[in-house]
Amino acid sequence: MEKREVVKILSEISTLLELKGENPFKSRSYSNAARVLEGTPDDLAALTSDDRLEGLKGIGEGIGKKIRELATTGTLVYYEELKSGFPPGILEMLRIPNLGPKRVKILYEKLDVKSVAELEYACNENRLLTLPGFGEKSQDNILKGIELVRRSSNQFLFSDAWEEAEPLLEALRASRKVAEASVAGSLRRRKEVVKDIDIVAASEHPEDVMDLFCTHTSVDEVLEKGSTKSNVRLKCGIAVDLRIVPVEAYPFLLHHMTGSKNHNIAMRSRAQKMGLKMSEWGLFDKSGRSMACRDEKEIFAALGLDEIQPEMREDMGEIEAAEEHALPALISREDLAGVLHCHTHYSDGISTVEEMVKRAAELGFAYIGISDHSQSAGYAGGLKEADLQKQWKEIEQVQRKYPSIRILKGTESDILVDGSLDYPDAILRKFDFVVASIHSRFNMDEDEMTARILKAIENPYTTIVGHPTGRLLLGRDPFKVNIDKMLTAARKRGVAIELNANPQRLDLDWRFLKKAKEMKVAITINPDAHSVHGISDVEYGCGIARKGWLEAGDVLNTKDAAELTRFAEAHRGHS
DNA sequence: GCCGTTTTCGGCCCGACTGTTTTCAGTCG
Numbered sequence: 113m114e115k116r117e118v119v120k121i122l123s124e125i126s127t128l129l130e131l132k133g134e135n136p137f138k139s140r141s142y143s144n145a146a147r148v149l150e151g152t153p154d155d156l157a158a159l160t161s162d163d164r165l166e167g168l169k170g171i172g173e174g175i176g177k178k179i180r181e182l183a184t185t186g187t188l189v190y191y192e193e194l195k196s197g198f199p200p201g202i203l204e205m206l207r208i209p210n211l212g213p214k215r216v217k218i219l220y221e222k223l224d225v226k227s228v229a230e231l232e233y234a235c236n237e238n239r240l241l242t243l244p245g246f247g248e249k250s251q252d253n254i255l256k257g258i259e260l261v262r263r264s265s266n267q268f269l270f271s272d273a274w275e276e277a278e279p280l281l282e283a284l285r286a287s288r289k290v291a292e293a294s295v296a297g298s299l300r301r302r303k304e305v306v307k308d309i310d311i312v313a314a315s316e317h318p319e320d321v322m323d324l325f326c327t328h329t330s331v332d333e334v335l336e337k338g339s340t341k342s343n344v345r346l347k348c349g350i351a352v353d354l355r356i357v358p359v360e361a362y363p364f365l366l367h368h369m370t371g372s373k374n375h376n377i378a379m380r381s382r383a384q385k386m387g388l389k390m391s392e393w394g395l396f397d398k399s400g401r402s403m404a405c406r407d408e409k410e411i412f413a414a415l416g417l418d419e420i421q422p423e424m425r426e427d428m429g430e431i432e433a434a435e436e437h438a439l440p441a442l443i444s445r446e447d448l449a450g451v452l453h454c455h456t457h458y459s460d461g462i463s464t465v466e467e468m469v470k471r472a473a474e475l476g477f478a479y480i481g482i483s484d485h486s487q488s489a490g491y492a493g494g495l496k497e498a499d500l501q502k503q504w505k506e507i508e509q510v511q512r513k514y515p516s517i518r519i520l521k522g523t524e525s526d527i528l529v530d531g532s533l534d535y536p537d538a539i540l541r542k543f544d545f546v547v548a549s550i551h552s553r554f555n556m557d558e559d560e561m562t563a564r565i566l567k568a569i570e571n572p573y574t575t576i577v578g579h580p581t582g583r584l585l586l587g588r589d590p591f592k593v594n595i596d597k598m599l600t601a602a603r604k605r606g607v608a609i610e611l612n613a614n615p616q617r618l619d620l621d622w623r624f625l626k627k628a629k630e631m632k633v634a635i636t637i638n639p640d641a642h643s644v645h646g647i648s649d650v651e652y653g654c655g656i657a658r659k660g661w662l663e664a665g666d667v668l669n670t671k672d673a674a675e676l677t678r679f680a681e682a683h684r685g686h687s
Numbered sequence: 688g689c690c691g692t693t694t695t696c697g698g699c700c701c702g703a704c705t706g707t708t709t710t711c712a713g714t715c716g
Contacts (some may be wrong), residue, residue, distance in 0.1 A: 209714090
């Protein structure tokens with residue numbers, strides 16, 4: 113069984129326990145265990161082979177045993193029994209906003225409603241009005257919620273949410289009544305996919321600011337409006353929360369709303385153990401006196417911690433590291449010396465070689481790697497040998513015109529079904545670098561796919577494995593590959609692993625980056641640009657690299673072009 | 688169900704808003 117499936121079952125158990133009305137802390141321990149398991153880079157087989165599983169904080173004897181049962185037998189008696197107590201459609205009702213386990217339980221027990229469709233029917237017959245705790249408003253809101261769930265998946269790419277957040281933030285900052293404002297929540301933490309947008313502000317006139325916010329042109333509907341908190345839905349479908357506090361509480365609000373939830377719980381538990389109480393309003397001692405903090409750094413310091421960057425606040429070891437002064441100095445966009453993996457109109461890009469080079473130079477890069485698709489990639493206009501000759505000539509001309517930036521000749525070669533690359537060696541050796549990527553037969557089983565990729569890694573001409581799991585966020589699941597084996601082979605052979613910065617990919621996932629770093633595997637943050645605009649996508653990649661605790665030294669394209677070509681040459685020397 | 692520099696038992700983060708209620712439960716983050 114895949115770890116992903118175990119994670120799903122654990123969180124489902126958590127939900128079912130809530131529905132059952134069990135001890136909420138018991139339910140929480142299952143969702144916590146699911147999160148912890150998801151966050152560890154190791155696969156299930158590695159975790160269950162020794163005592164490492166129960167060593168994870170949040171997985172004890174009980175849940176550990178259940179995970180082992182799932183890993184060895186593929187099923188879990190406890191889960192099956194729990195599940196059989198409820199009709200199968202009941203979980204989908206929980207996706208409706210503002211409808212939680214308590215009220216779903218009432219709907220099921222009193223009205224025998226077992227699915228979203230039945231719930232809709234019951235609403236239309238006004239049958240909810242008779243229930244305790246329900247009224248006309250709730251019934252209307254549930255109908256609206258059903259509409260919303262049907263219309264969208266309720267999840268958005270980071271890049272899309274970011275683009276919506278920026279004008280809102282600018283409008284707030286432009287107001288004289290706003291002292292400070294920032295994006296918070298998962299967007300500030302740079303999660304690859306977000307559910308909503310959180311914005312925080314400091315103001316002495318919160319009502320006026322709320323009015324400004326709720327009447328912004330991008331707002332479609334005001335869902336909630338108070339003096340310190342409002343919630344709206346934008347025309348594009350994303351919900352936005354705005355919280356406002358006075359200036360002195362602002363750093364606490366910013367920290368609180370940035371989360372993650374589990375990071376906050378850990379921070380507040382820590383405060384509690386120190387005899388303090390922490391909330392979005394401040395940090396208070398036993399007598400209720402508030403301790404002034406001018407920024408987040410001072411909040412962390414008050415709890416005996418180094419400042420933790422927002423991207424790392426996932427309660428995945430950052431608090432322990434902050435306590436031991438062992439936090440990494442995270443990479444930033446300015447650390448990148450050059451960009452690799454760029455397409456042009458020769459294959460499926462839309463910009464010319466010169467346009468791409470000019471743009472990269474404007475962005476301050478010292479080199480750019482052109483890597484169009486290879487000959488078998490008919491779907492993307494892959495280059496035949498004659499096209500390559502033509503492109504190389506063109507690159508040499510452009511190079512003369514732009515002496516300040518080095519142009520590297522590369523290719524994004526398909527990894528063919530048998531693991532070989534898509535050009536003969538005589539051509540491959542002419543490239544400065546080769547990105548090897550899977551673009552076909554995604555449905556292979558794990559052993560086959562792993563063998564296919566390992567063979568590509570062993571090819572002396574491979575420099576980088578491109579988008580190593582092939583996922584499309586909100587679109588296509590990653591293909592099955594043993595990441596551990598891939599990283600081990602990459603390290604051994606001196607091949608880099610791509611962190612593809614396209615906002616739809618962001619692949620390799622940040623949860624594996626930390627592991628790659630520990631294994632000293634070189635990572636390249638590549639734009640996979642298909643136009644001049646795509647080059648700056650490396651910014652998204654840097655956000656994900658930071659979530660994976662990467663420092664400048666862990667990333668290959670922070671080095672200069674000479675070092676990069678030496679890296680490529682070194683692998684060729686291996687053969 | 689998990690966990691322990693107060694504890695192996697008894698805790699488990701904290702507050703805002705809504706809708707339903709006459710003081711609060713449910714939901715969310």
